Amino acid sequence: MASQDPVNPSHATFNLFVQAQTCKDVKHHFAALCRQLDINPKDFSCFYVTLKERLNYWKAKALWTKLDKRAAHPDYKQGKACIKNKCLVLGAGPCGLRTAIELSLLGAQVVVLEKRESFSRNNVLHLWPFTICDLCGLGAKKFYGRFCTGSLDHICIRQLQLVLLKVSLLLGVEVHTGVEFQGLIEPTGDNGWMAKLQPGSHPAATFQFDVFISAGGGRFVPDGFKHKELRGKLAIGITTNFINRHTAAEAQVAEISGVARIYNQKFFQELLTETDIDLENIVYYKDDTHYFVMTAKKKSLLKKGVIKQDYSNAEELLAPANVDHEALYRYAHDAAYFSTGGKLPDLQFAQNHAGQPDVAMFDFTCMQRAEHASLVRERRGKKLLMCLVGDCLVEPFWPLGTGVARGFLASFDTAWMVRSWGMGVPHLNVLAERESIYQLLSQTTPENTSKNYAGYSIDPKTRYKRVNLSSIQTNQVQHLYDVDKSN
Ligand code: FAD
Secondary structure (H helix, E strand, C coil): CHHHCCCCHHHHHHHHHHHCCCHHHHHHHHHHHHHHHCCCCCCHHHHHHHHHHHCCCHHHHHHHHHHHHHHCCHHHCCCCCCCCCEEEEECCCHHHHHHHHHHHHCCCEEEEEECCCCCCCCCEEECCHHHHHHHHHCCHHHHCCCCCCCCCCEEEHHHHHHHHHHHHHHCCCEEEECCEEEEEECCCCCCCEEEEEECCCCHHHHCCECEEEECCCCCCCCCCCCEEEEECCCCEEEEEEEECCCCHHHHHCCCEEEEECCCCHHHHHHHHHHHCCCEEEEEEEECCEEEEEEEECHHHHHHCCCECCCCCCHHHHCCHHHECHHHHHHHHHHHHHHHCCCCCCCCCECECCCCCECEEEEECCEEEEECCCEEEEEECCEEEEEEECHHHCECCCHHHCCHHHHHHHHHHHHHHHHHHHHCCCCHHHHHHHHHHHHHHHCCCCCCCECCCHHHCCCCHHHCECCCCCCCCCHHHCHHHEEECCCC
16 A cells, blocks of 8 residues: 555555556546656557556566566567557447457557446356456456455456456556447548547547447447347346455355256245245355345246236336335345355345445346447448447346356457458458357357467467358458448
8 A cells, every 4th residue: 555655656656546446546546647657648559668667666567567468469469450540449348348458459549438437336247267367367366356266256347347447547548437429420521430429528529430349238239230139038137236244154155156946946946935936046156245146937026026017028027117126125135045044144235326225137038149240331431340349249148147258258359350450451351250250159158168268369269169260251241341332
């Protein structure tokens, strides 16, 4: 902390930056660090190098070693592969930030826009082994000491965003919060592609770019992309978070990494008999909070008065007016209490962003998947590469915990695509290769992807065991090139 090194104020500020626990504090300490070291964060191309030169502090050096190792990968061509590219990333969720990091390592100028002012999601993400290895390589443990200690393989969304935000800033990515993307503005006169923002006077509104990454989450579909709906049988998810006081008693309680009904019929039968709660599955992770995610049967939600009236349409069924929140809190509490054998001593709800008990009910009946991952739009001779990553590419079914793993795979694939774009590969080839790789994404599992995690890079061949980069031909992606023929 500051008292450990009173001699140099920038060392103390660096410590505050590393330890900051809110988005606001991260940005505040980062700005202070830049002022103290007299570095302009807008000088993206030399920001990281200058920072390293000026912050001569052992704690920072340990981090530089990690980041330097990553940056030295030949894929990035010494940060020159995309030196002429300007990328706008929509969304500072885990996948938007992870993509931004890769783009900046490729040498591109990267601007991230996030409509929220704070990172407040307590919910916990399951991490596949490669994501743990990847995040350790970015210095996650330096920012968050508890990161995946022992056999832990999860992290809360908020902490993951904080880690990735810090790495992004150190690498020269511009991250703006409290600004909403409202659409693309086509080139006019000398201007290239720009974004319509709210507030309209925001400085990022003048940023001109040739790559647009949409990482806006679940239902965010940018103009030009089509989504397929994957409709399954009715699936109602409930997430809840309880305060973790990190006591010895709490430490004793075992996590439940996925009790699916078919594997443990006895457990679910007892739960039903004793509490009238009927679940398909339940997961419990001990993280910053005690986090539970479960899939509940409609009949039991109706019986327990959580859902007031039965509707066949999931939207009407889960509409706020049809949900008794007090009953939902009791349902989530009792399921958590029972499934941990009553051993979590004092189950007190953590608060969500609105200061309410952190319990939410979601509809998983209908999942969205983009029909294609990319397209190129050309207006007035100016081309724009558009790519989807994260939940807006493929929406995950949370209890399976595939979201962030497949999200990161798509982030790397997207960075690989931007690399080809930056290196002048013809746009139809860029699109055909990206769509070839995208075909694999929904089938990926920890088992069928490479186990050589240390060898993972943005090159798809390092990650997918069998990948055919030309399974889709250029003549099959003509429709993904949208050109204004009158110009
Ligand atoms: P997100 O994390 O959703 O990030 C998208 C970001 O884009 C958000 O920060 C959003 O504010 C921003 N954004 C959207 N539109 C705009 C705009 N127009 N302008 C500027 N910014 C914009 N997964 C699990 O495995 N378990 C869970 O319990 C779980 N709970 C979740 C709870 C919520 C409320 C949400 C939204 C998602 C949850 N997920 C959960 C999904 C998980 O968070 C994602 O799989 C993971 O975060 C990767 O998502 P992403 O980066 O693609 O999108």
